[in-house]
Amino acid sequence: MTLQDARTPENGAGSEPQIGWHKGYVSGSRPDLRVPVRRVHLTNGKHVTLYDTSGPYTDPNIETDVRRGLAPLRENWVIARGDTEEYAGRPMRPEDDGLKHTSPRGGLKNLDAVFPGRPRQPRRGRNGAAVTQLAYARRGEITAEMEYVALRENVTPEFVRDEIAAGRAVLPSNVNHPEIEPMIIGKNFLVKVNANIGNSAVTSSIEEEVEKMTWATRWGADTVMDLSTGRNIHTTREWVLRNSPVPIGTVPLYQALEKVDGKAEELTWEIYKDTVIEQAEQGVDYMTVHAGVLLRYVPLTARRKTGIVSRGGSIMAAWCLAHHQESFLYTHFEELCEILASYDVTYSLGDGLRPGSIADANDEAQFAELRTLGELNTIAKRHGVQTMIEGPGHVPMHKIKENIDLQQEICEEAPFYTLGPLTTDIAPAYDHITSGIGAAMIAWWGTAMLCYVTPKEHLGLPDRDDVKTGVITYKIAAHAADLAKGHPGAQEWDDALSDARFEFRWEDQFNLALDPDTARAFHDATLPAEPAKTAHFCSMCGPKFCSMKISRSITEQFGGDADATPEEVEAGMLEKSKEFAAAGNRVYLPLAD
Ligand code: IRN
Ligand code: FE2
Numbered sequence: 001m002t003l004q005d006a007r008t009p010e011n012g013a014g015s016e017p018q019i020g021w022h023k024g025y026v027s028g029s030r031p032d033l034r035v036p037v038r039r040v041h042l043t044n045g046k047h048v049t050l051y052d053t054s055g056p057y058t059d060p061n062i063e064t065d066v067r068r069g070l071a072p073l074r075e076n077w078v079i080a081r082g083d084t085e086e087y088a089g090r091p092m093r094p095e096d097d098g099l100k101h102t103s104p105r106g107g108l109k110n111l112d113a114v115f116p117g118r119p120r121q122p123r124r125g126r127n128g129a130a131v132t133q134l135a136y137a138r139r140g141e142i143t144a145e146m147e148y149v150a151l152r153e154n155v156t157p158e159f160v161r162d163e164i165a166a167g168r169a170v171l172p173s174n175v176n177h178p179e180i181e182p183m184i185i186g187k188n189f190l191v192k193v194n195a196n197i198g199n200s201a202v203t204s205s206i207e208e209e210v211e212k213m214t215w216a217t218r219w220g221a222d223t224v225m226d227l228s229t230g231r232n233i234h235t236t237r238e239w240v241l242r243n244s245p246v247p248i249g250t251v252p253l254y255q256a257l258e259k260v261d262g263k264a265e266e267l268t269w270e271i272y273k274d275t276v277i278e279q280a281e282q283g284v285d286y287m288t289v290h291a292g293v294l295l296r297y298v299p300l301t302a303r304r305k306t307g308i309v310s311r312g313g314s315i316m317a318a319w320c321l322a323h324h325q326e327s328f329l330y331t332h333f334e335e336l337c338e339i340l341a342s343y344d345v346t347y348s349l350g351d352g353l354r355p356g357s358i359a360d361a362n363d364e365a366q367f368a369e370l371r372t373l374g375e376l377n378t379i380a381k382r383h384g385v386q387t388m389i390e391g392p393g394h395v396p397m398h399k400i401k402e403n404i405d406l407q408q409e410i411c412e413e414a415p416f417y418t419l420g421p422l423t424t425d426i427a428p429a430y431d432h433i434t435s436g437i438g439a440a441m442i443a444w445w446g447t448a449m450l451c452y453v454t455p456k457e458h459l460g461l462p463d464r465d466d467v468k469t470g471v472i473t474y475k476i477a478a479h480a481a482d483l484a485k486g487h488p489g490a491q492e493w494d495d496a497l498s499d500a501r502f503e504f505r506w507e508d509q510f511n512l513a514l515d516p517d518t519a520r521a522f523h524d525a526t527l528p529a530e531p532a533k534t535a536h537f538c539s540m541c542g543p544k545f546c547s548m549k550i551s552r553s554i555t556e557q558f559g560g561d562a563d564a565t566p567e568e569v570e571a572g573m574l575e576k577s578k579e580f581a582a583a584g585n586r587v588y589l590p591l592a593d
Helices: 075-081 133-138 144-153 157-165 206-218 233-243 252-259 269-282 295-301 311-323 333-343 364-382 397-410 431-444 464-484 490-502 506-512 516-526 547-557 566-582
Strands: 021-027 034-041 047-051 084-086 123-125 192-197 223-226 248-250 286-289 346-349 387-391 416-419 449-451
Touching (some): 034 144, 034 506, 047 490, 075 084, 123 333, 133 144, 133 157, 144 157, 192 206, 206 223, 223 233, 233 252, 233 269, 252 311, 295 311, 295 364, 346 364, 364 387, 364 397, 387 397, 397 431, 416 431, 431 464, 449 464, 464 490, 506 516
Parallel strands (some): 192 449, 223 248, 248 286, 286 346, 346 387, 416 449
Antiparallel strands (some): 021 034, 084 123
């Protein structure tokens, strides 16, 4: 797969419009404020408008080129606020790319891999000012970003501002990531989905990571986390950031660990801080910080069935034990807040002690850490840093609600961002499902963003198909929760699809589907002929044995009279039964053509 291929229609991220829908825009109060939507055209002349995360790649009128990056949509907004300044920035060093221990000749094999797009200087708040959406919201200001998400979510800009000011929602938008289409994460908005991508020392290239990002957003990922380790870590992130229409998250600790050759005990606050600044200058929108793993909590995990399963959590636990000191993330937390505030990087306070098995769910280690995250949330807010809180993990269904209730109470309703949770441990290879169940439940009760789990969880690195399966699974969980929460407008999509199904408008059914390609392919596998797409039956029941068709004829027979008596319905059924018998009682009839 080459970078060029990353935009071809075959992978869905291409610039060709998808059949049956086109990219539309909703205009705001200024000409440069245009919110993308997906307009599905129905064969009955109506259309349905859906939230769209796919970026300019699906707009045939916009020419995209991964070598140039996306247009810096927000740049003028950031500059116009007048509170940031450009500066020289931190020069990139070989070790930033994980190349510290390779011979000079073994460095970047392909120099072309260095991002060739427009040169740029990093920006930050002038004199260390907090240039965060939280700071603006508290001052009563409505930013262009807030107006943008208000249009996206169909609410007023004032509501967006108030939710951010209260700390109930975050709008991750680093001043150095002007390419994003702003989005909001909070329990009073649509439930969001994050997709993780990232190379490792052994597999995958820059091209593949960029392609996974566009692929994930094509299917509906609201944010993407780049969890790359190993080689080309800085350069991979640069390509991903410059081409991403959604906020990008990272775990800076992973790259810091690369810089000390994987030896956790050699980590220092200085190396960590340097890495955070490096990533903030590149434009990372939110960062997972495992600052709640305290020295005294580590022994609480000793008798667990699966100990510490968080990568970041185990790195920090190892550091604390090696030095027998409190975590540098905790002791330098205020300084970190000041850095994040000056770029508007959002905190995602990591759950380093999340349970990694059903047996360990809701234990003392997990909740002790959560209480510390509550403390840190208060400190972050004091510095004007937008903050969300990460959550588990592996939790059986009956223990899920306690998680969200406690988090909301302890963290003053800061957005909860959970990994699943997986509701059972018994199904490796199907953990998108074990976790999709928990994700739907916890989102219904108020979790604002769900971190997807792919079928490869616990087994290997997800490929393209796994990314798609993970995103689709989590879009189902998120939408199911939006419905249950009664989110305004959420049910319109379901109603449109049900109408299409009941009226046998097959093309509309496919085009409205979360995954039109698979829906169409499944249908065509048994009924490929063109007439079958308008036929009033599907292959499951056959032409004469379709419950939808029968009930439709009943509706027609009684002139659409919803007040048909049970006797009349019975008579209609009997009529159908006779028709069915007359046709030879065959459930499956050969296709006419
Ligand atoms: C989300 C909620 N809890 C954990 N996550 C995600 O897991 C987090 O956002 C990041 O993508 C990944 C971090 O894993 P470790 O380092 O905690 O294992
Ligand atoms: Fe797990």
